[in-house]
Amino acid sequence: MSGFALCFHRTDSAGEPAHAVERMLTAMAHLGPDGQDLWVRGPVALGHLHFRTTPEEQTERQPLAHPHMPLVLAWDGRLDNREEVYRSLAEPPGPLTDLSDAALVLHAYGERGRRCLGQLLGPFALVLYNHHSSEVLLARDPMGGRGLNYYLSARLLIAASEPGGVLAHPALRVLPDHRPVVTFLAIRELVDDATPFTGVKELMPADVLQIGVKRDHHESFWPFDPAARCHYRSNDEYAERFLELLRQSVHCRLRGRGPRAVAVSGGLDSAPIAALAARYESSQGRRCKAASWVFDRFTSCDERRYLDALYRDHALDPVQVNGDAAWALSDFANWPIHPSTPLQNPYRRLHEILYQRLQKEGVQVVLTGMMGDHLYLGTERWLKDLLRDGRLGALWRACVWDVIHNGWRAFIRQGLARGMLPDRWYRRWRPRPEPDWLTPFARRYVSTEAAWPAEARRARRPWQYMRALELRTARAAWIERYFAGRFQLELRQPFRDRRLVEFMLQLPTEQLQFAGVSRPIVRRALRERLPPEILGRSDKTAFQELLRYGLCEQSSTRVRYWMRAEDGLWPVYIDPQWIGRGQGVDGVRGHVHWLCISLEMWSRYTSIGFDFRRAVGEHAQRHTGPA
Secondary structure, rough: OOEEEEEEOOOOOOOOOOHHHHHHHHOOHHOOOEEEEEEOOOOOEEEEEEOOHHHHOOOOOOOOEEOOOOEEEEEEEOOOOHHHHHHHHOOOOOOHOOHHHHHHHHHHHHHHHHHHHHHOOOEEEEEEEEEOEEEEEEEEEEOOOOEEEEOOOOOOEEEEOOOHHOOOOOOOOOOOOOOHHHHHHHOOOOOOOEEEEOOOOOOOEEEEEEOOOOOEEEEEOOOOOOOOOOOOOOOHHHHHHHHHHHHHHHHHHOOOOEEEEEOOOOOOOHHHHHHHHHHHHHHHHOOOEEEEEEEOOHHHHHHHHHHHHHHHHEEEEEEEEEEOOOOOOOHHHHHOOOOOOOOOOOOOOHHHHHHHHHHHOOOEEEEOOOHHHHHHOOHHHHHHHHHHHHOHHHHHHHHHHHHHHOOOHHHHHHHHHHHHHHHHHHHHHHHOOOOOEEEEHHHOOOOEEHHHEEHHEEEEEOHHHHHOOHHHHHHHHHHHHHHOOOOOOOOOOOHHHHHHHHHHHHHHHHEEOOOOOOOOHHHHOOOOOOOOOOOEEOOOOOOOHHHHHHHHHHHHHHHHHHOOOOOOOOHHHHEEEEEEEEOOOOOHHHHHHHHHHHHHHHHOOOOOOHHHHHHHHHHHHHHOOOO
């Protein structure tokens, strides 16, 4: 994990790019616990924030200059196929063990240009400057594992790892873009590269943007076919391939220095990661730490039954923290708020106490099961999938099970209508509910465009494809990086490995869910590696009890004050009368209620949020009335 900032005056060298980039780096100092460096040449200043987590980069200083070509690179990421990239070099500059990931990428680009980007596996964002042609290249990996935001005008390019870094440039000020904010509050999917700040864009995953003095070029470098299918002869072969890819993903993410840890629960996302990590670390003569929460008071959140079974079967060193005091908004004077986004996490305190404990344990690399759930979505199309593949026997068994357990009406409504009708027909029959909690002002900004990526409609399971690749998922990853970085931790997500994601998108639906059995491919693949308590689990632990206790009991006075304050920001977007009908924490009403609280916290207690609040101004307030 690291970060970078760039300032490029396209038409002249007016201004002080070095001073501007220094301000941008200061705003993102949490990304660089190992220091920073700055490279300046004429109209360009490029800065890098160092956080060295792999063995090969311990003495590296970025930005890196190519020894024989006019190229300078700032790299934020990790390369998971180092050997493959090294073998592709016509003239390697030295042994692989002496080359950092950034050095490998710089030499690969020097030989093949933009064509090398599709070969790179792992989370990354990069900025590369050619000081002969005066061109800047920005690129981001297909999974969006690293953030990259920018501002572009005819005269100026500003780029940074976070929106807050871009906004720290003295030429910019915080101006609200209501569309992305309303998208969040309407609980809709993002449709484009807009951020909550006018003029600040997010480089889309798998995109490359090349900017010169007079022109710019924008393209995608990941030609994945959403309609692609994979076919194996048996369920066991699917399971073997899944296990091979997950093992590969876990192993390459354990590359680092010092003790490694896995944030583990008793579910089928993190438990397989912990089991595979424990075996690999044992083979290397090390032990892996398993970090988890335990609860004595909020027993519905406690998973010790499953964790103890996992520790019994694997060489893991438990690192347990008690989460009873980590309810929503606890210790509010020190409650962490991300400065670049109005969307905050009600369970932030849980993550904070775990990160703090891991830092004390000397851990720097943490594997998590984040985003694993997204790979098993879209199973409502199981009937169409089985019919298309000619699996008539399996189709009959699945239909009989569905009718017996869910009834004829549910089978017709979900199995036949939802599973067989094209999306556009199904939406006409069962239109999506309108967000009636929005104010008339906010409804102007509700997008009618299709969610990104647009090609999801051609996928076998559109909802799975969209959630695996959408911007909201990518943003969640770089948002969590901010909080982990405050404790000098790098989070790594094996379920965001591009090879594994591609495989899961191509699977037949019956491998994800079949006749009431969820994730059958995982249960088959890990049947000899996970205890029966976890393999046979059909539920999932939720932390609603912590949210309910925090908002309805401990923090109710503060919440009521925010929700009734005359200068509140949320009534610009959310109808106060709709909120006044009930303030539970469950369902859509609870979700919207928390989003209002998030918006208030961000706009009151961060400088960017406060500037956003001030910029909204009286115009929007006149359209909503007092709270």
